[in-house]
């Protein structure tokens with residue numbers, strides 16, 4: 321059922337921009353659109369993350385005075401309904417796109433962020449950027465609100481700035497690894513990912529759906545977004561492979577973890593794989609600690625961690641799945657067990673699932689925007 325909901329065309333917004341579970345009773349007074357809220361622009365509003373921004377804004381009653389929906393000239397002029405109002409998608413390249421904007425939520429790819437992010441900053445907007453364009457810039461905070469809110473200390477509404485949202489796999493991993501790291505200090509982390517189609521955008525989700533139908537019908541699969549058959553297959557992440565043999569997605573996890581934890585010595589290695597799941601990533605994470613950490617203590621730490629849900633029922637063999645976390649805010653952690661290859665309780669194995677369009681992108685960005693309002 322969830323998969324069916326997830327493959328709907330994300331460009332076709334329901335009248336209240338939400339799915340059935342998000343809709344409110346008609347008599348509910350909406351608090352989000354209000355005079356004392358910031359003026360918000362969404363760059364990439366027609367995309368998978370852009371559409372999720374709108375859902376998250378509704379779900380969290382994020383206050384806004386006005387809303388500007390920006391995309392490329394391809395979508396300019398398209399009409400979208402959101403919270404009972406009609407909006408016309410505007411061309412990002414048109415002059416004055418950021419005039420009067422306080423917060424600009426960017427999710428239109430790195431080249432768009434590089435080109436238009438500085439223009440938004442020059443208009444005194446705070447840009448929350450979902451691309452990798454500025455993540456490793458030492459002047460740009462790279463923020464997961466539950467993990468390193470202190471990195472935002474110098475960012476103020478009304479003063480142009482860029483804040484970067486980490487890579488989705490990094491966010492999901494660190495939501496679970498950080499509480500354990502705070503307790504016993506992670507020395508080394510080995511990550512294997514199982515990444516969903518949604519991580520590659522709306523068109524990739526459509527391609528997986530189409531390929532599944534084609535393969536079941538005995539036809540050759542259409543490969544536009546990915547270079548090979550995705551349905552009923554898995555393959556190494558489609559990010560470019562670097563000279564050291566790692567792909568870009570893997571090296572993002574390595575570098576971003578060091579920056580977010582402010583720990584240049586933490587050793588991280590990753591293998592990132594695409595699996596034919598529509599929405600939500602899974603990650604197997606092996607941790608090596610400086611101090612001993614037994615699995616029961618780890619479970620208690622994770623139980624108390626904000627944004628984390630434990631699904632760890634050994635008797636029923638019930639552990640996190642992408643379907644269980646799809647459309648959910650929390651990341652789910654399970655398979656919490658001592659690593660038998662490490663001595664003195666200095667190693668743990670955990671398995672994490674998280675909706676990477678939500679906590680891995682839109683929710684994390686809106687949480688960052690909420691911090692600006694405090």
Ligand SMILES: NC(=O)c1ccc[n+]([C@@H]2O[C@H](COP(=O)([O-])OP(=O)(O)OC[C@H]3O[C@@H](n4cnc5c(N)ncnc54)[C@H](OP(=O)(O)O)[C@@H]3O)[C@@H](O)[C@H]2O)c1
Pocket residue numbers: 363364365366367368369370390391392393394395396412426427428429430432450451452487488518519520521522523676677680681
């Ligand atoms: N999907 C995820 O889970 C995820 C997670 C974390 C970060 N991100 C990042 O978020 C960004 C968008 O991802 P997505 O999955 O939402 O992609 P998507 O579904 O393909 O959407 C791309 C959006 O960007 C717009 N766009 C593309 N080129 C543009 C241009 N030249 N000028 C203005 N707008 C342009 C598109 O507008 P049109 O309708 O006009 O084409 C569309 O709204 C990427 O940087 C991605 O790395 C994605």
